[in-house]
Amino acid sequence: MTPSATVPSANHLLGLHGRSEELTAVDSLVERLRTGRGGVLVLTAPPGLGRTALVDYAQAARAPLPAAELAAGTALPQEGPILVCVDDAHIWAPAARAALAAELRCMPAGRSVAVLLTLAEHRPGADEFAGLPTLRLGPLDDIAAAAVFDRLTPGPADPVVRAWLIREAVGNPRLLAALVAPLNPAQLAGRSPLPDPLPGGEGVLDAYATRIDGLPGGARALLLLAAAAEEHEPDGTGADLALLLRAGGDPAWLGPAEAAGAVVAAGGRIHFTHPLLRRALLRRAPLARRRAAHAGLAAVCGDRLSGLVQLACATGGYDARLADALVAEATAPRPHAGRSDALARAAALTADPALRTDRLAAAAEEARLAGDPVRARALLARTGAVPAHGGVHRVRGLLALADGPAADAREALMAAAALLPPEPARRALMGAAEAAWAMGDAAAYLEVMTRVPVCADDPSLEAYRAGMCAVLAGRTEQGHDLLRRCLGDVPRTGEPTGLLRAGVAALVVGEVEAACAAGARALAAVRAYGPEVLLPRALEHLAYGELRAGRHTRARAHAVEGLGAAHRIGQPNVAVSLHAVLALAASVEGDEEACAAHAGAAAAGAGPHGLTQPATLAVWAVARADLAAGRPGDAAARLAPLVAPGPRGGHFAVRMLAVPCFVEAAVQAGRPADARRATEEFTLWTAATADRLAPAQLARCRALLAPPQSAASAYESALAHHDRVPGEFERARTQLLYGQWLRRRRRTREARDPLRDAMVAFERCGARAWADRSRGELRAAGESVAGEREPGPLAALTPQQQRIARHVAEGATNREVAVRLSVSHRTVDHHLRNVFAALGVRSRVELSRLLAGEGARPGRDEEITAHL
Incomplete structure (x- = not known):
């Protein structure tokens, strides 16, 4: 020792x-x-x-x-x-x-x-x-591995290089250090391509290989065949045992290999116990033996592409015929990941630099479609500095659209369109338009869409292009007619991109149920046929459509699934949008903490990448939570910049949708002039849109602003509009406001029906905070609510006194309480004095402590009764 x-x-x-x-x-x-x-x-x-x-x-x-x-x-x-x-x-x-x-x-x-x-x-x-x-000890996760990488590289490192080395190290810090060590500053900074294969790590790989060093030669030969066979298999699927036996492997040696802990055999396939063990076997085998194993597998592969991949592994140098054969096989219906691998191997066999770049760009695009942005970026990095290659720019732009500043994505895709043939140029321009939409730049969106060539061979796409151009140019009626043509193809098409486009068109014309139908079909198509890259986007579109339709619980479920898919596939921009959807759902359900957390996540991601749409939705969500909690002043302050025209405004496609919420907040906060201005613009928008809910919301806005003698009929008119369209949550909000208005005018008996209907509807929607507001109003109108009894010291107070006491205990001034409850300042003074008398307290501080369960009486210097 x-x-x-x-x-x-x-x-x-x-x-x-x-x-x-x-x-x-x-x-x-x-x-x-x-x-x-x-x-x-x-x-x-x-x-x-x-x-x-x-x-x-x-x-x-x-x-x-x-x-x-x-x-x-x-x-x-x-x-x-x-x-x-x-x-x-x-x-x-x-x-x-x-x-x-x-x-x-x-x-x-x-x-x-x-x-x-x-x-x-x-x-x-x-x-x-x-x-x-x-x-x-398990492998490091990506966050911890990134911290190790940053410690290993004192200078700036390219994010693509960083991500690729972290993946190659598979969570092994010692291997990561060994892979970083041989690279020069230019390679780490992305100015020079990384070597392929990466040098370094031999010591770590040798340590893994020691578990098979004592095995007989036959067992090691079988394991080498298994390691070579996985070159043409999807990650994690192992090697086909029957193929190994056809290539000369002896099944008698499988037992010793399993006993050594090297592999596990299950379901006719062999799986290595660790990916680094497989890599160590291939790295340590002499070149001649390794190529012989690949050649032997190529001779017995039943699938042509698998055999070509094995031949590529057995080949040294360039081989034009083999490269062409790989490209010919890299087509549908093969999975995108397999196509990417075949194209990358074809590029490695190609001597001509321009053709090699074409094939690397195509391989990167297939990797992107497979939901593997790290590999896609690594493949693009092998192209080096290619300033005028449309395919490279297009893939970079599409990757940035999912994980990068929207403005960068737009510029890359516009540059790609200028270099590409007509059909791929059209797809690049559609991506650039999507980036402009995410930025909230209506002028840029219109500019890009006008550059998209006429799609004579695709009537649905042409109707979408022309319709969106007409709407953005102010020809709303013509645009809506064109966009409705896209919806006619929804039942007949199974192509996810077209279905997602139809869903957008449906939302623009206000056909929310059609948008949900298109989103559901798109999601089903992606699940069945791919591409994997569209899964988070399909879930986002469906969740947003369900949110607009008032199905908040279903929207949340799809958004949660989409958020997990976005993180798994590497699409943080989509994750930002899904956080905004979840914030909106939480604002309905009354979970303020969840609403704030999701809105914060959306804002944190939207800011650096210039994503105006999710940023707008996140602010709207927090404002709606403020309204539900009785803070109309905060809600109005948040929404005012978003609903106003000009550079400080929100997203052009969301701005009008938030106006009814702003009008309600502004009226309750004592800002009727702002509410009137917003309502005037909302009136024009309602006349131009086909959104079926807009007339009911407009009638509600007018009721909020109506003089006392006509307000009741205005509310009745709004409810009549609601009766003709779906949207239970919005109808309940109108009922709540109507009930509040009636109760404020001491028409308590009349107030109970709309308040009761609102409470029940909010409960059905899962809108807990809104249901609580309705319940409190119903109690204040003199009706006891089944199963409801105010616990603790407030039990002896009237419902109105209870509400005032709670607001004051939270720190609100009398004037703020008056605004929240739509009563006069004098009414609050009167009720608060009665609260103090009933509870035996002498100050706001003492009231706060009583409700917090402290019960201790403050000293005389803490009393602020004089400020009532």
């Missing part, structure tokens, strides 16, 4: 990133030792994941306790306190391991000796330490 004064090295400390659970476990072991108690912790992990880093950490953290490293065959110390470290116990002789394990199991609880022991995984017979407290 040797005393240790180990200081963790910088490289070892890299392995501590993302290891909070493991560090907590080590700290707990050391802390037990400080209190005179012993313990054991076994850390197990494949090579390179940080076992030794944690041992170094423990030795540095144990001060002032002594520490020692235990040599093989040495007994544990009898007295402590002492921290004993046993790193890589798997390399000990079996007898020494067994003796140590037996001693650890019978170590007395009062013995002040702590043992930290590390083991590699998948070693045959490594069960001596079974039953002892064990923690398995």
Whole structure:
């Protein structure tokens, strides 16, 4: 046993990133030792994941306790306190391991000796330490791996290079350090292409390969065939055992390979226990043997593309015929990931630089469609500096549209369109228009759409193009007629892009149910046929349509699924939009905390990337939550810039949708002039739009602004409009406002019916906060609500007194309470004095403490009764 004064090295400390659970476990072991108690912790992990880093950490953290490293065959110390470290116990002789394990199991609880022991995984017979407290180290997640990468690269690194190296390291910090080390600054900065394959990491790969070094030659030959066969298989699917046997593999050697922990056989396929073991096998095999394995597989592959991929792996240098054959096979109905792989291999076999760039750009596009932006960007990086290649610019623009500033995406796609033939140029321009839409730049959107060539061979696309141009140019009626032609193709088409386009057209003309139908069909088509890249977008379109239709619970479910898909596929811009949808859903459901969190996430992502639409939706959501909570002044302040024309306004397609909410907030906040101006513009928009809900919302706005003698008939007119269209949530909001208006004028008996109907409708919609508002109004109108009783000290107060007391306890002034409840300042003064008398309190501070459960009376200096 040797005393240790180990200081963790910088490289070892890299392995501590993302290891909070493991560090907590080590700290707990050391802390037990400080209190005179012993313990054991076994850390197990494949090579390179940080076992030794944690041992170094423990030795540095144990001060002032002594520490020692235990040599093989040495007994544990009898007295402590002492921290004993046993790193890589798997390399000990079996007898020494067994003796140590037996001693650890019978170590007395009062013995002040702590043992930290590390083991590699998948070693045959490594069960001596079974039953002892064990923690398995998994690979680093992408966030922790990124932190390691940033520590390894002192200068600026290209994001594409960063993402690709992190993927190649598969969460192994030691391998990541080994891959970064050989690269020069130009390669790290993205100015020079990365070598393919990447150098470095041989030491880590050798450590993985040690588990098969002792296997017989036949077993190693079978494993090499399995590693080579996975070159033409999708990731994670393993190798076909029948194919290996046709290529000469001996099934008798499968058992020893499994016993060594190298592979697992299941369902007629062989899976390596770790991807780095497969990589180590291919890297370490002599070139001649590796090429022979690929050639043998190529001769027996039943699928033509699989055989061509194996031939490409067996080929050195350029081969034009083989490259052409790979390109010819990289077509539908093959999956996009397989097409991307075939095109990338064809590019590697192509001598002509221009043709090689074409094939790399095509491979990148297929990777993008497969939902793999990291690989797509890595393939584009191999093209080097290609200033005038339309395909490269198009893929870069589409990648930026999903993960980058919208303005950058628009410029890249416009540049691509100028370089591409007509059909791909049209697709690039449609992408540029989508970027302009996300930016909220109506003029830029119209400019791009006018450049899209007439689509004579696609009537639906042409109707969409011409219709959107007409609407943005102010020819609304003509535009709506054209856009409705897109909807006629919804039942007959199964192409996801066309269905999503039809959904947008339906929302523009106000056909919300048609938009939902198109979104549902698009989602079904993507699930059945792909491409994977459209899954988050399809879920976003459907969720937004359901939100507009008032189906908030269903919208939330689809948005949650879409958010997970967007993060998985690498589409943060779509994730931003989905956060905005979830904020809107939460504003209806009354979950203020969730609304604020999702709105904050949307704003944080929308700002840097210039995404005006989700930013507008997020503000609208928070304002609606303010309204539900009785804060109309806050709601009006948030919405005023969004509904006003000019550079500070919100998104051009959302602005008018938020006006009814603003009018309600502005009227309740005492800003009737602002409400009238917004209503005037909303009147013009309602006349031009086909949105079926707009007339009812306009009637509600007019009722809010109507003089007392005509307000009741205005509300009745609004409800009559609601009766002719779907939208239960919006109808309930009108009923609530009508009931409030009646109650404020002491027509309490008449107020109860609309308030009761509003409460029930909000409950059906899952709009808890709005239902609570209706319930409070109903109580204030003199009707008890079944199952409702104000708990605690407020039980003795009238419903109106309860509401005033709660607002005051939250810190609102009397004038603010008057605005929230639509009553006079004098009424609030009167009720608040009665509240103080009924509760036996003398100040606002004391009222706040009483409602918070404190009950303590403040001193005289805290009393502010005089300010009532």
